[in-house]
Amino acid sequence: MVVFGRGARRLLATVACISAFALCGSALAQDAFRFGLAMPLTGSQALYGQDQVKAAEWAVAEINKAGGVNGKKLEMLVLDTQADPQLGIQMANRLVSVEKVPAFVTAWSAVVKAVAPVANDNKVVELSVGANSPDIAKLGDYVYTTFPLADIDIAAVAKYAAASMGKKKAAIVYINNETGIVAADVYKKVFTANGGQVVATETYDPKATDFTGPLLKVRAANPDIIHLQGLVSDTPQVIAQMRQLGLTQPISSYSAAFNPKLIEQLGAAAEGVIATSLAPGADDSDKVKAYVARWQKEVNREPNGLPYTQYLYDAPYMVAAIFKSLDDKKIPVNGESFRKEMLAIRSFDLPLTGKTALGEDHTVVKPVYLMEVKGGKWTRKAVVGE
Template identity: 30%
Template sequence: MKKLFAVPSFLSVLAITVLTMQPALAADITIGGAFPMSGDNAEYGQIFSSGANMAVEHINADKMLSGKLSIVYEDSQATPAQGVVAANKLINVNKVPFMLSAFTGVSKAVAPVGARTKTVVVNGGGVGPDLATLGDYFWNTIPLANFEVKIIVPYLVKEKGLKRVALIYVDDPLGQAIVKELGTELPKVGGELVGSFSIPTTAQQFSGVAARVRDVKPDVVYFATYGNQESQLVKQLRDNGVSQPLASYSAVDIPSVQKLPEAKGIIYTSQQIDWDKQDARTKRLITDYTAKYGKKPTTYVVNYYNSVLTFGLLAAALEKAGKPVTGENLLAQRKATDKFEFAGSTVSFEADGTVKAPIQIMEIVGDGTGKLLVPGK
């Protein structure tokens, strides 16, 4: 007895073809993040990733893309060498077209990896001014430190009468950039850098530095470091008789420093976020983040939320135009986009891949929040 085999009809073949094509048309997309997920700077990684994850949730809930967006993290440990390892894995193994970075030294190390592979790298946390010079594939959604220094120096010298400034800085690209900026800006307003003292990135004992600071008799002590080192430095300056006012930049805007008793009174700069921006995106971030984490989003949360949102908006535009979501196409689409409606702001990217935002002057009050001293401009 012969077995009969059905010959597929034209419609059946067409249906099978359409079904097999659907995954390609609605492909899931993965992006990456190289953050410190362990070690002394893990607090930053937790903050950064919470904002990025919230953006992924919102993009998927809104079906902004044809497929599901996900984000995978690799631990940079906030060191350049480990950052490069993380970036290589994300780009070469996970095949991400877009990744997030943080910290000046790490970002400078991973930028060449992104440029070589035409992978977009976006920084929302590092503030070294030379992050504006790392090429087309490196973008910044945070104002860089030169803008922060330009705002705080006139305030300290002219408004507060604190003319003699001592600087304690971490010996890495961020700290070296702050030395340069203070040295340039202080003489312009009649101030003076009376001493600059470097500390290793791994240092935790600062009694010697405190003694050297006392010797130069400054009016104010500006410090430029980050993570657990910040808290230890502030404690030990006060424990070792440094009673002068303290000042710093946006890295102190983290809970471990904001709640530190010895940190009360620190004057610092940060980018201004329009929390009262009456748009659905800003309100949604505040509402959903507060519900999920039991606290309002910080500036860093907003920066990394907006970094991922940038990807979502650009990728959606590429899909609409029938173009693949590649780093090269993301760059072209960003250059073709006049402005972005971010949570808390409306921005445009400069030709060098940076966004400029108002910088405000704040004071730590000790309850986990900052007090506004001077609105952003």
């Protein structure tokens, strides 16, 4: 007969308890479909990350309120990346190895790139929702984006300027970083391909506080339209200086320029500025209107980066549709089956951003909404690629 000491009995009891909990946990997990959300909840990007997480949480709550996924609960595990690649890797590892989710959603280009090997090595789907680096299309079999990459809106605005606005000579002013350089190149190619000519390409340093030199060079080239590829922080100042130096041409930009504050900061100087939005606005969709109204009612303001929060709101709906399809077909849920089913469905009709079709190249093509400042407010000018 084996006699256990007091310490051994305690150990056995502990092991038994842990096993019981593990079994309970396993039983519980079968009643829910789980996925991960790794976003910046603290740090410099928290302002955006928190609003995006809130949007996703609202969506999960709505899905569960409407009966969940075939009667089972949709569970979203939220982890903080601080938009830091290193922390992102830790969080992805936790989601994959500890939480055993078949898919997770994340954003911020540096984080999306850093965690891609974790997703690929473990055969877990990484959905990039909000990051727009063109490299995201080439990160591996298990990395997909539901957010259009940088070249989509730049190409749309360049094509519209040349083909629809009839502009023949364009100047490009861009910030000297990866985003600016890539975008300037895309604009140049598309504008030229549509019969236009780029007469000046000028850049400025990310730390610059004065833009007179590059802008005077642009003025000397006398373009019909100027495309500005800057950051939220420098775009208003560059436009202000353009107008001060007598550059009265139409100015196009991208989603960074599309915010109400630009009009407040520039007043009449903002008139004629064209920006892009990658999601329909409140005037385009009743669902978006109700969503914005909910923010006003519950949070007393619009979300930071409204279009991004729309994509984050839609992400759980897409994940839920894949889980539902797997459940309908009685296919066991894991990363591989999740990816396979996602590609089998391929096209999703999502509440706030509309139809989303995953391309063979791991990207999505969405319509680009061109917005223009008219009479002191943003108005819709055109939709490209509808």
